[in-house]
Amino acid sequence: MAKRYRQRQGPRPDRRHESKKAELLGMVRRVDAGSGFFIADDPGQEDLYLRGAALGGAQDRDRVRAVRVGGHVRPGRRPEGRVVEILERGIRRLIGELRRHGVFYYLLPLAYRVYEPITIDPADIHGGQEGDRVHAEMVDYRPLRATVVEVIGPGGSPEVELKTVSVKYDVPREFPMPVMRSAEGLPDHVDAHAARGRTDLRRLSVLTIDPIDARDLDDAISFERPDPQTLRVGVHIADVSRYVTPGSALDDEASKRATSIYLVDGVIPMLPPKLSNGICSLNAGEDRLTLSVFLNYAPDGSLRGADFARSVIRVGRRFHYDEVDDILGHGRYPAGFEFLPDLAALSRGIREKRSKAGSIDFDLPEVKLILDDAGKVKDVRVLTHTISHQLIEEFMIGANVAVAEYLTAKRLPAIYRVHDRPAPEKLLALEQFLHNLGIKMKLRMKVHGSEAEISREISRRLQELLASVKGGPWEKVVNYQLLRSMPKAIYSTKNIGHFGLGSPCYCHFTSPIRRYPDLTVHRMLTAVLLNQVPPKSELKKLEARLAEAAKISTEQEIKAAEAERESVKVKLLEDMQSRIGQVYTGIVSGVVSFGMFVQLPNTAEGLLHVSSIRDDHYLLSEISASLVGRRTGKRYRVGDEIRVRVDKVDLPLRQLDLSAVL
Template identity: 35%
Template sequence: MSAFYYKFIRADMYNIVENRKKVIMDFVESPMYVPMKEKELATFFGIEKAKRYELKEVLQELLLEGKLEITKRGKYKKSEKKFLLGEFIANQRGFGFVKVEGRDSDIFIPAEYTSNAMNGDTVKVVIDMESGEKKAEGHIIGIEKHANSQVVGYYQKSNRFGFVLPDDTKIFKDIYIPQGKGNGAKTGDKVVVDITDFGNDKKKPEGKVVEILGKNTDIGVDILSIARSFGLPEKFGEEVENELKSIPKKVLKKDIKGRADFRDKVTVTIDGEDAKDLDDAITLEKNGNVWHLGVHIADVTHYVKENTALDKEALQRATSVYLVDRVIPMLPKKLSNGICSLNQGEDRLALSCMMEIDEKGNIIGHNICESVINVNERMTYTAVNEVITNSNEETEKRYAEYIDLFKDFKTVSDLLRGARTKRGSIDFDLPESKVILDKNGRAIDIKPYERNSATKLIEDFMLAANETVAEDFFWQDIPFLYRVHENPDPDKMKSLAIFINNFGFTLRRKNDEVPPKEIQKLLVNIEGSDAEPIISRIALRSMKRARYDTVCIGHFGLAAKYYTHFTSPIRRYPDLQIHRIIKENIRNGLSGRRIEHYRNILDDVALQSSKMERRAEEAERETVKYKKCEYMLSHIGEEFDGIISGVTGFGIFVELENTVEGFIRMSDLEGDYFEYNEAGYELVGEFTKKKFVLGQKVRVKVYDIDRLAKRIDFKLVKEKNGRGY
C-alpha cells in the first residue's frame, strides 16, 4: 500500500494527466485493490480536500475512455465493457450517433460525451444503455482515425492570423490559421485547409491553407467547394496521363481478332440527351417464339489493365460522380467519352450478354462473349418514348427504319418486367428532380426526372443482363462481386405495418419476415392515392442499403437470388472488376493462382466500392440541396402547397411539389405545445390535440434560407385537419 502512496507523494499525481491516469490504473489493476468510492480513493492517496477536484478530473477521463466503470454503489472498478469501432455522425445541435458495421441501429452520443470527435471520424464507443427496441446510448472513448484531414471553408483574416469557418455545419469549431500559414488567402475566399492539429476541448483545431478555390461569389466555386469537401479528385495524375498516351483513339484490327463480330446487327444506344459516356448498347431479333436480346457493354478492361496507374486510380475513385454542374469521372475522358464510349458509327470492343427469352419473359438460354459492335443509331429516352408511347409523327418519320425495332423492344421489356413483377420485384417510383442552371451556373428552375417507357425498357434489359451474369458465375463457383440487398430489419417492418395501418393499408408478415411481394402489393394498392408519396418514402427508408459483397446473398428489392453490376464499367469499378474475371474465364479459365488472387482482393474491392458509392450519393445530394436553396432565394415570402415529409421532436419537414424540402421549427408551430409521438410519426398538441402527421397537406411560406447549412425554413400558413386525405 505504501508504494502507491509514495508514488503520489513524489508528485506523480500532480504531474501531467497521463501520469495521473497511469498511477490510478496501476492501483486499480493491482491484486490488493477492492472497489472504492472517490472519497475513499482520495483518503487512500492522502489527497487533501482542496486538491480532490484533480482526482475527480482523472477519474472522469478514465470513465470516458472506458477503462473504469462505476458500480451501483458509486465505487470505481476496472471496466468490463468492450468498445466498438464505428463512424461518428455529428448533428448540428451538438450530439451525434455512431454507426457500427453489423448493427441495425446507430448508437446515440450525447453532446457532452462526443470526446471532441468530428463528423466522419472512426471512433471507439462504449455502450452505456441499450433498450429492447435496439436503441443504444453510449460515449466515445477515443478517436481511431480522423476523417477530416482537409476542410473546405470560408477564410477570415485578422491582423496576425486567420481562421476558417468550415462549410460542413457538422464541424462545429473554426480552424485556426497561424501567421504565415494563410497562403495569401483574403477574407471572403473559399479555401482548402490541411489540419495540422485536431485540438481538444480547450483548444481549436489548427491548420494551413493549401488551396484557394476563389471567391464565394465566383461561378462554379460553390459546387467545387462541395466536391473538395468530399475529397472528390478532379484531375488525374501524371502517371495516369502518361499511360493514356499509349491508348489508341480507334479500335485496332489486331484487337478484333477472335471476337464475335456483331457489326452486321442493328445496334442502338438509348441514353439521356446530355450523356457522353455510353457504355451499353442493345440488339434484338426474333427466331420463332424466342426473342434474342443482346446487351453489349463497353470492354473497358481491354484498355484498363490490372495494377496499372489507370486501374489503381479507377479503384480509388470507384465510381463517377454526377454533380449538378459537372461530372467527376472514374476514368479520363479519352476513355469514358472516347475509345470506351459506344459512339454511333464507330467500331467498339464489347463484352456481350446474348439472352434467349421465351413468351413468358423467362430467360431460357444465354451466352457471354467478347465482341466487336458498331452502333447504328444514338437514341435518346425522349425520342424512343415518343415512338413507343406517344406516337409522335415527326419523331416516327425521323426514325422510320427503327419503328418496328422500338416496338419490339417495348414488347420484350413488358415480358421481362411482367416476369419480375410476378416473383415480387419492388419498384419504388419516387419523384426525382433536376436543377436547371443558367450560363453563370445559377439555379433557374427545378424539373422532375421522368421515368418513361424508354427508361424502363433500358432498365429491364440491364437488370436481365445483370441477373444472367450473376447466376452464371455463381454456379461456376468462381470468385466474384455481387450486388446484394439484405432482407429488411423485422422491427422496421413492424413499424411500417403500424404506420400504414393508420392509412387503411395492411402488410402481412410471416415469422416477423416480410417477403418482397408484400411490399410490391402495398405499392400497387397505394398507387394514385394521396398517400402514395409518403408511404413509398417510409417503405424505402425501412429497407437496408444495397452494397457490394463477395457472397451472393440475393437482392431483396428485386426479389432476385443472383444479382451483380455488369452493365456500367465506364462509371462503376465493380463492373470493370468482374469484366476482368469474366474475360479470363472465357479465354483460358481461371488457374488456381488467379482464383486465389481474386479471393485475396475482392473483399477490399467490395468495401471500397460500397464506401465510394455512399460518398458519391452524399456529394450529389448536397449539391442538389445547395442549388435548391439558391433557387428558392428568389421565392422568399411566397406561399406554396406541400406535404409533411418528416416529423421529428424539434419540428416538421415539408416537401413542395417541385421536390424542394424545408423545415418548420417546433417553436414556430403556434396555438399549442406539441409533443412527438414517434410510433405514429406525428406531433400532437397537448391541449388542442391538433396533429401534424406524415403525408398531411399544408400550405407554407418561405421564411428564411441558409445556403451554407443548405437549409430552407418555412412558416405554416394553414393545414388540413387530420392527414388531409
C-alpha cells in the same frame, strides 16, 4: 494503424447497468453539442443514443468502440450507449468560412455536424482573408484546432460553391499526367487487327437509349427472332477491359475513383475523356469492341438461357428516352428498328416475372436541373420512370444476373452487388410509421422456413404495401420511408443475393465506363471466354484484391452520391434566393421537436421552425411522430400538405428557412 484516442477523465456516465456484452464497432453521428447516435457496423444491432460524457469526445463520423448502457428501454425510446475508444477520426479535413475575432481566427464549418469552435492560429491561415471559403485540416481534437491547406475563394459565388463540393468530397477534376499520357496513346478507332478473333455483330440493328445529354454510352441492345418461340435480346457492353489493363496507370486511377460522379455542372469521369467519350463510348456509326450477352426468352418473358461473346458492333442509331416514348406512343417505328414494340412488350413481361420473384420497385421522382450559359438554374424538371427507362432497365438487369450466375457456376471470384433484407427493428419502425398514417400493415414475421422463404415473404408484404398506397396521397412518402428502411446495396466478393431485386445472384456488368466493379467482372468473363482463367493459387490472391476493390468502390459510391446530392442542393438553393417571399404548397418530409422539414414542388427541402406556426403551441408527440397543438389538438405529420413562405436562404450553411402560411 489508425491513431487511437482513449477517453480522458471527465464526468462519468452512470455505468451501474452497463451491458456486459462485447464491445461494438461502428460510427458516431452527432446531433447537437451534447448528443449523438452510435450506428453499429452490424446492421442487426440497434442504434445507441449517446449523451453528454458518453460521447467520450467523439465527433461526427468518428469510428469508435462502444458499449450499451442502462437497463430496460421504454417503448418509443432508443437504448443508450457509451463510447469506450475512438479508433479513427471521421472528420480530418473540412470546408468552412474563415472568421476573425480580434487577433484570433476561427473556422465556421459548412454543412458539417461540428458543434464546438475550431480555432486557427494566425500563422496557419496561409493567405486567407476573413470571409474566404477555405479547405482546412484538423491538427488537434481536444480542443478543436485546424490549419488552412487551400483558399478556395471568396464565399458566395456560384463557382466557389460548386468548387466547394468538389473539394469537400475530394473529387479530382483533373487526371494526373501519366494517366493522360496513357489515354492519349490509345487508338481513336477500331481497326481490323483489334476486331480479329471477335464475333462480328455489325450486321445487327443495334441501338442505344440514353438521356439526351449523355456522352459516355456504355450499353447497347439488339433484337432477333431465331424462331417463332424465341426472342433473342443482345446486350452489348463497351469492352473497357481491352484498353484498361491491370496494373496500368489508367487502372490505378480508375480503381481509386471507382465511379464517375455526375455533378450539376458536369461529369467527373472515372476514365479520361479519350476513353469515356471516345474509343469506349458506343457512338452511332462507329465500330466498337464489346462484350455481348445474348438473353434467349420465351414469348412470355421466361429466360431460357444466355450466351456470351467477345464482339465488335456498330450502333445503327442513338435514341434518347423521350424519343422512344414518343415512338411507342404514336406507333411510328424507324426503318430497321420496327422491333421496338416487341422489346417494350417483352420488358413488361419480364418485369411482371421479377415482381413475382420478389423484386421491390420504387416509384420515386428524380430531379434534373437545366442550367443556362451562366450556370444559373433555367428549369427544374422532375423526371418520371417511363416505358423507355423500364425497357433498358430490364435487359440490363437480365445481363447482370446472367453474368453473375455464369461466374458463380464456374466458382470464380467476382465482385457481386449485394443487398440484405431489412432488419427486424427497421420493419418495426416502418410499421409504427404506417400506423401513424392510419395504414395497418403487418411487416414483421416470426422466423420460420429457409432464409430464402423468409426474404420472399418479407418482399411480398412490402410489395403489398406499395400496391396499397399507389395513386393515393401517401404514395410518395411511403416510398421514401420504405427506401430509408432498407439497408444500402454494397459491393462484396461474398454473394448474399440482392433482396431488392429478388435475385439470389447479381453483379454489375453493364457500366464499365463509369463503375470499376463492372470492369473487374469484364476481366473475369473475358478470361473464361479466352480460356485464360488463372490457376487456383492466383485466384486466391485475386479474390483478396477484389475484396479490397469492392470495399473502395462501396465507399466511393457513397461519397459520389453525397457529392451529387449536395451539388443539386446548392443549385436549388441558389434558385430559391430569387424566390424569397413566394408561397408554395409543400409536403412535410420530417418532424422534429423544433419544427418540420418541408419538401417544395421543385424538391428543395427547408426547415419550418415550430415558432412560425402561430395558431397554437406545438409539441412533438414521439408516439405518433407528429407535432400536436397543445390547445387545438391540430396535428402535423409526415406526408401532410402545408402552405409555406420562403423566408431565408443560407447558401454557405445549405439551409432554407420557411414559415407557415395559415
